[in-house]
Amino acid sequence: MNEERRDFLGKALGGVAGIGGIAALYAAKRSWDPLPSVKAAGFTTIDLSAAEENVLHVDKWRGKPIFVLKKSADMEPNDRDIVIGEDRFHVSIGLCTHLGCIPAYLPGEEKFKCACHGGEFDTSGQQTFGPPPSPLVVPPFKIDGTKVVLGEAGPEYEQMKSAGITA
Amino acid sequence: MAKFEKANSVEEWLDQRLAINKVKKVMAYEYWIPKDINFLWAMGMILAMTFGVLTISGIFLLMYYKPDVNLAFDSVNYTIMSEVGYGWLWRHMHGVAASLVFLIIYIHMFTGIYYGSYKKGREMIWLSGMLLFVTFSAEAFSGYMLPWGQMSYWAGMVITNLFSAGSLELNGLVEWIRGDYVPGDAFLTRFFMLHVLLLPLVIMGVIGLHFASLRIPHVNNQEGEDFDFDEEAEKYKAGKKKESKVIPFQPVFLSKDVFVMGVFMIFYFYLVFYHYQFALDPVNFDPADGLKTPAHIYPEWYFLWSYEILRPFSKDIGLVAFGFAQVAFFLLPFLDKSPNTKPAHKRGKAFVAWFWIMIVDMIVLTVMGKVPPVSPFNEIGLVAALVFIGLFVALPIITKKEKAV
Structure with a gap:
């Protein structure tokens, strides 16, 4: 028996099987990726003209709840607001930035409160209490008259993004 | 080829071909x-049996369950619960066993800790056991997704969000x-696969490893006494059963x-028939x-308990604290620096x-994890979480000072 030959055959077999194994892992990873159909169904249009002050409207975008809150005059303006004419709106993904529960809106206290771990946010979505590490996330949006299209990034969104005031 | 003679019985026929007598000896009659x-040493077999009960009840549930976000809820709550003959029985058996299996795992774990059964050559028993705890946890979590109720969905949301690793986003x-x-259709179907195939396969493999890890260091005893198993086995085989330290x-x-x-089965079926509600959260019926x-x-x-640490x-x-809680018990054999393999009261x-x-x-953490996150529960939970971490920090120090007994 030729040891060198066996050694070579062993390495060749190992090499080919290894490459096959890595290729299979890549295929396995790709199989778990979100499907193209899931990714494509990603746009929601919301008409803001129907919103009432201090009343939370909840919509849906990519399976996630979207908070739409028309601010009243006593609520502090914020750079994260969407401004249409005279009106200011807070629009955000309604998932607590701690672990993703949906905070409830308390109109009397004018704040969002998460039941899971007690986190709180103000009417601009800034965290004010508890474990949430960051403000509620503003989804990519584009203003179209009195409507906003979620999923598409307009100039106002890009501006917020570059100012670093939304994730 | 081996020589085969005419067999005089089915047993002999099998023995010639599979060496079943040798297998029986190694696995049972001379193990x-x-x-x-004491009775705490029976928990291992109770766990093995409960896993069997879960497998069998699971097979029946599998025949009617539909892993689809539009069908899953009704396939469980309508088809299995009210149409399938005795479907309710399989579901209640499955749910109650899934809950009790953790009670027994905790008893089994703390028996091991009390009697020092993770020390001196028994480290692999402990590590493979902890690996079983982790895979059972994943199995329980993936199973919890399947009825696709409110708790399934939101537990799925919260637990998968943990993988964003906080500020790493x-x-x-x-x-x-x-x-x-x-969490949607793809999520439900893949967790269904994990629950009914991949994780059970892993669990069975690790159970095999767990049993194998007992072979060389052997089962511990109430006094942590170290004796020669071969010698004691010879005594038993020679008929000196009273004198021998083994059976x-x-x-x-x-x-x-x-x-x-x-006794466990009586308790188990009592729960299955009369108190199954504790294992079926009412919120998950939405x-x-x-x-x-x-x-x-x-x-x-x-x-x-681990949720409360988070x-x-x-x-x-x-x-970080939650991650620590998940792996802390793995470290036990290496944090315990004591020279003694003795029950706690002798150490x-x-x-x-x-x-x-x-x-x-751990009991305080468990209770605090259930109550709403308000004062003073938040503060009690914080203290209990700090105590938990502190105990693991303190362990090497106090065990190092321990005198050899």
Whole structure:
């Protein structure tokens, strides 16, 4: 028996099987990726003209709840607001930035409160209490008259993004 | 080829071909167990049996369950519960066994800790056992997704969000795990696969490893006594059964084991028939709704202690503490620096105190994990979480000072 030959055959077999194994892992990873159909169904249009002050409207975008809150005059303006004419709106993904529960809106206290771990946010979505590490996330949006299209990034969104005031 | 002679019985025929007598000897009739043990040593076989019950009840549920977000809820709550003959029985057996299996795992774990059964050559028993705890946890979590009720959905949301690793914001990883932006159809189907195929396979493999890891260091005993198993086995085989410190697994050990298993089964079926509600959260009888969080989200009782370690801290510190809680018990054989392989009460006051504080702390964490996140529960939970971490920091120090006995 030729040891060198066996050694070579062993390495060749190992090499080919290894490459096959890595290729299979890549295929396995790709199989778990979100499907193209899931990714494509990603746009929601919301008409803001129907919103009432201090009343939370909840919509849906990519399976996630979207908070739409028309601010009243006593609520502090914020750079994260969407401004249409005279009106200011807070629009955000309604998932607590701690672990993703949906905070409830308390109109009397004018704040969002998460039941899971007690986190709180103000009417601009800034965290004010508890474990949430960051403000509620503003989804990519584009203003179209009195409507906003979620999923598409307009100039106002890009501006917020570059100012670093939304994730 | 081996020589085969005409066999005179089925047993002999099989023995010629499969060496079944040798297998029986190695696996049972001459597998030696210490005599000086108590009912707590029966927990291992109770766990093996409960896993069997889960597998069988699971097979029946599998025949009618539909892993589809539109069909799953009704296939469980309507088809299985009210159409399938005795479908309710399989479901209640499955749910109650899934809950009890963790109770027994905890008893089994703390028996091991009390008697020092993770030390001196028994490290692999402990590590493979902890690996089983982790895979059973994953199995329980994936199973909890399947009825696709509100608790399924929101537990799925919260637990998969943990993988974003706090400020690292690994949202891509979370979406990859889910196969969607939120838990959806892809998520349900893949967790179904994990629950009924991949994880059970892993569990069976690790159970094999866990049993194999007992072979060389052998089962511990009540006094932590170190004796020569071969010598004691010879005594037993020579008829000096009273003098010998060991008994064979079958029929002697099993005869008492089966008694404890019988008591457990009475308790188990009592729960299945009369108190199954504790294992079926009422909130999970509302269908999953991605636009409505239940007022209060909490895991099943067996995950509450580690959930409570996550809760009182800020997000990143909470995740680190939670990660620590998941692996802390793995480290036990390496944090315990004591030279003694003895039951806690023989190791000195410090370790006894450590053991009981740990038990009380885990009970406090469990209770605090269930109550709403308000004062003073938040503060009590914070203290209990700090005590938990502190106990693992203190362990090497107090065990190093322990005198050899």
